[in-house]
Amino acid sequence: MTLLEFSRGPMLHFALFVFVFAVLWRLISTFMLGWRKRKSEWRTTSGSSAVKGAIAVGNRSWPHPEFLERTAFGEAVGYGYHIGLFAIILLGAPHVIFWKNLFGISATWWPTIPSGIIHVISVVTIFLLLIATIRRYMHPPLRRISNFDDWFTLVILFGLMISGVMAVFGLGGRYEIILAVHIISFNVLLIWFPFSKLMHAFYILPARFFIGYTHAKKGAST
Amino acid sequence: MSTATQNLSGAPAAEERLSPSEREERAMSEFAHHFGAYTATNLESCIHCGMCADACHFYIATEDPKYTPILKAEPFKQAYRRESGAFAPFYKLLGLKKKVTVDELEEWQELLFDSCSQCGRCSLICPMGIEVAEMIEIGRRGMAAAGLAPKALMDRARHQAETGQPEESEKPYPEVLREIGKEHDLEVKLDKDKADILVCLPRTDLDQNPESVAAMIKIFDRLGADYTFRSDALIAENYGYYAGSRGLQKRITSRITDAAKKLGASLVIVPECGHAYTALRWQAAEILGERLPFRVRHVTEFLAEQLEAGKLKLSKVNGDTFAFHDPCQLVRKGGIMDAPRQLMDAMDVDLREMHNKKGFSFCCGGGGGVNDLESAKDLRNRAQTMKLREIDDTGAKRFLTSCSDCRVSFNEAGENQDWNKKTESLIELVATQIKE
Structure with a gap:
């Protein structure tokens, strides 16, 4: 079995198993901790609070203008690399083929972005990730609260992005080896995901909903 | 003298007798009381973006990263991960999450009490929607249970x-x-x-x-x-x-x-x-x-x-201009958004709003018991300076609020900084303008 076959065969399957099982475990463990029934006299009904909770899920994506002066740069960088990563993963032609093969589906309607544009997006995304990393090190509060989770996640992301760009541009040695490194990086990301801050991809929905819901019940700011 | 020593030495007899391990157990037991799904979701969601610092008056006034709000909740976060998180047994077995020690709790005392007025502004900025202020409040509860709250x-x-x-x-x-x-x-x-x-x-x-x-x-x-x-x-x-x-x-x-x-x-x-x-x-x-x-x-x-309901009739005030401070617990956290302005409108108050108003208002610097802590005096003065400047920027001649604790805080700041305004009570103004 070659390294490439291993990376997209047994290792990928193992990584997917860990990802699915551990993500579900973490989410279920969180929500099984129990809910305290609140007894205060609320300003709004549960129904309208739930609507406000749902609105908060979307609203929190856009910062309040009062804070923008201090946070605009960090938010722009954050949004930039998130959008870049999503574009590459979901709309880059090689990845779309990968997903179709992995899940055994044929979605001919799924769009792809021309490879030239994806290349530019990839380079820009790496650049933005680099800025985010430097900022994490240079910005005092960010540096103070950063831990192994933050730095290791960045290492994996850099490994994944750089190996992907090297594979596309034929840099750094045999294509099969570089591609195998790229897929191995992805597998490591899948395994690391449930144990790390990457879980924010799932927690973002309930966390935003809860603050929207509970604040609406009190009539407080959301 | 460190804050912790000062408070431990002054603690009442029953709590003085607590051993470090008893303090740790008490803190942990109090933390465990709050390990519900809602709190867990908050604790699991942090992406360490540091944006909460940009909402906190204590961080903005000092630029000291230790005042980053989510950092203040760290003992509670650590306890959750070790004792109740999804992978707690795994973390314990491998020693990846250390037990919260009495030394750490003592170190966090200043962060939980002196440098947090529980104003909740950090909860508004968090892109994940974490109720940061509530996490800090639970941190305080653990400290009190361990006999480590300020004397x-x-x-x-x-x-x-x-x-x-x-x-x-x-x-x-x-x-x-x-x-x-x-x-x-x-x-x-x-x-x-x-x-x-x-x-x-x-x-x-x-x-x-x-x-x-x-x-x-x-x-x-x-x-x-x-x-x-x-x-x-x-x-x-x-x-x-x-x-x-x-x-x-x-x-x-x-x-x-x-x-x-x-x-x-x-x-x-x-x-x-x-x-x-x-x-x-x-x-x-x-x-x-x-x-x-x-x-x-x-x-x-x-x-x-x-x-x-038409039961309260108010006369108009004279032509003075007013600024109004929205108390955090009433407005941002309490949901009383409109009532003070309805009263001011009824008195035809010429209100000059601050840049950060209503739910986004900066704290007076002294809420949450901070006014009562001598050890927090310097820090709160620095936060108050920022707030006084914002009030002055409105160009208003008079200054109102609807919280007595905020008044204490502004009065102290005013004295320290030779401020040219007196902090007035909205209720006093209503009483002056009430019609027979």
Whole structure:
């Protein structure tokens, strides 16, 4: 079995198993901790609070203008690399083929972005990730609260992005080896995901909903 | 002397005898009480973006990263990951999450008490929607359980739970209240057996702002309300809440709720005090574990209701310009967004809004018991400087607020910085403008 076959065969399957099982475990463990029934006299009904909770899920994506002066740069960088990563993963032609093969589906309607544009997006995304990393090190509060989770996640992301760009541009040695490194990086990301801050991809929905819901019940700011 | 040493040495006998491991166990047990799904979701969601620092007046004023709000909740986060998180057994087995030690708790005391006024601005900026302020509040509860809450707050909480007032006063507060009534030629309705409304007062107003107390009496008299003050439930502040002690907060809360029940009151009025509002409006039912058989309203809310019902008539103020400080616990966290402005509109107040207003208002710097901590004086002064500048930037001549604790904070800042404004009470202004 070659390294490439291993990376997209047994290792990928193992990584997917860990990802699915551990993500579900973490989410279920969180929500099984129990809910305290609140007894205060609320300003709004549960129904309208739930609507406000749902609105908060979307609203929190856009910062309040009062804070923008201090946070605009960090938010722009954050949004930039998130959008870049999503574009590459979901709309880059090689990845779309990968997903179709992995899940055994044929979605001919799924769009792809021309490879030239994806290349530019990839380079820009790496650049933005680099800025985010430097900022994490240079910005005092960010540096103070950063831990192994933050730095290791960045290492994996850099490994994944750089190996992907090297594979596309034929840099750094045999294509099969570089591609195998790229897929191995992805597998490591899948395994690391449930144990790390990457879980924010799932927690973002309930966390935003809860603050929207509970604040609406009190009539407080959301 | 470190804050921790200072407080440990001054702690009462029972808590002095606690060994470090007992303190750790008590903190952990209190933390565990709060390990529910809602809190866990908050703790699991942090992406370490550091944006909460950009909302915190203590960080903005000092640029010291230790004041990053989510960092203040770290002992609680650590305890959760080790004891209750999805992978807790795994973390414990491999020693990846260390037990929260007494040394860490002592180190965090300043961050949880001196440098957090529980204003909740950080909860608004968090892109994940984490209720950061609540996580810090739980941190305080763990500290109180471990006997590591600041002595200044714990002593007052104990005293208030025992006697009804947070500390000895030259004269008992009911007597102070009677004297204020006499001085202003007002009849003080004290200790009636039955009344529809129970009215509480801020200790700080009884001590420092008797005109505000007189204003409350005058307004309720003019409205013809069936109300009373009660000697056994006079003080609105809840030092148990400030100190983080669930037990003491419950006992202090019960003083008011029991008195209201005995009176058969349908309404309890919280005076101009933000944290008293949070403690009674949003936490009393939760901490007592029962629905309250009466409504709780802040005095501005009640007066806005009276205004809408046509029972309160106000005359217009003269042409002065005013700035208004939105107290965090009433507005951002309490949901009283419109009532103060409805009252000001009714008096035709020429309001010059601050850049950060309503839910986004910066804290006065002294809430959450910070005003009571000598050790926090320098820090709160730095935060207050920023706030005073924002008030001055409005160009307004006069300055109003609707929280007595905020007034204490602004008065201190004003004295320290030779500020040219006096902090006025919105209720006093209403009392001045109330029509016969």
